[in-house]
Amino acid sequence: MTAVVPPARPATGLLPVQPLTRFEDGEELHSLLWRAGRGWRMISSAVLGGGIGERSWVLNAQVAHGYRRTDPDRHLSALARVAGVRGAGVGLMTAAAVSRPGRAHSGGVEAVVTSGISVRGWAASADEGTRLPSGPGTINIIAAVPAALSDAALVNAVATATEAKVQALLELGHDCSGTPTDAVCVAARTPVPGGEVHAFAGPRSLWGARLARAVHAAVHEATPRA
Secondary structure, X not given: OXXXXXXXXXXXXXXXXXXXXXXXXXXEEEEEEEOOOOOEEEEEOOOEOOEEEEOOOEEEEEOOOOOXXXXXXXHHHHHHHHHOOOOOOEEEEEOOOOOOOEEEEEOOEEEEEEEOOOOOEOOOOOOOOOOOOOOOOOEEEEEEEEEEEOHHHHHHHHHHHHHHHHHHHHHOOOOOOEOOOOEEEEXXXXXXXOOOOEOXXXXXXXXXXXXXHHHHHHHHHHOOOO
């Protein structure tokens, strides 16, 4: 593993992801890093920093095809240290390319999506086998909501983002609900004393509707048509 290469011009906006490059096992691999800083609560299904809690960064790291390490949380922690971030964060992995993510925003909500769909299917599949995917097949969603959400609303936000992803996949002609290794991270502002905390993030709520539109558009941009 060598030093991370910073971008020539950092992105701007609510969710300014920074592209990083590393060389690992003789291969050039890429990552996206959001240095969120303080004031964010996140909910995620990620292998590192999953669950609900205060988080200050999100790393979406590309790994080689046929990845076989059994300690992805330690691997992601090491990549985060090399990138120069400390404290609690969220680490996601994918074998898909991350150098050209889909990005979209709606009413202050921003989403960044990386998409690999060579291994895909329906969630309620009759196949309960343990076969390993043979190619890159992960859709990783990172979204930021500039408002405080309750714990229940954060859970609702994950469901809303997932619904928007599936809608986009179907519109793109993919007969699937996603891939076996999809992951999501939704960030919302940390509540402040006397401040408003939104209790809902379903697709017809104020922030849920904006989240759904942002994720839907970002998946469209990141995913090729069938």
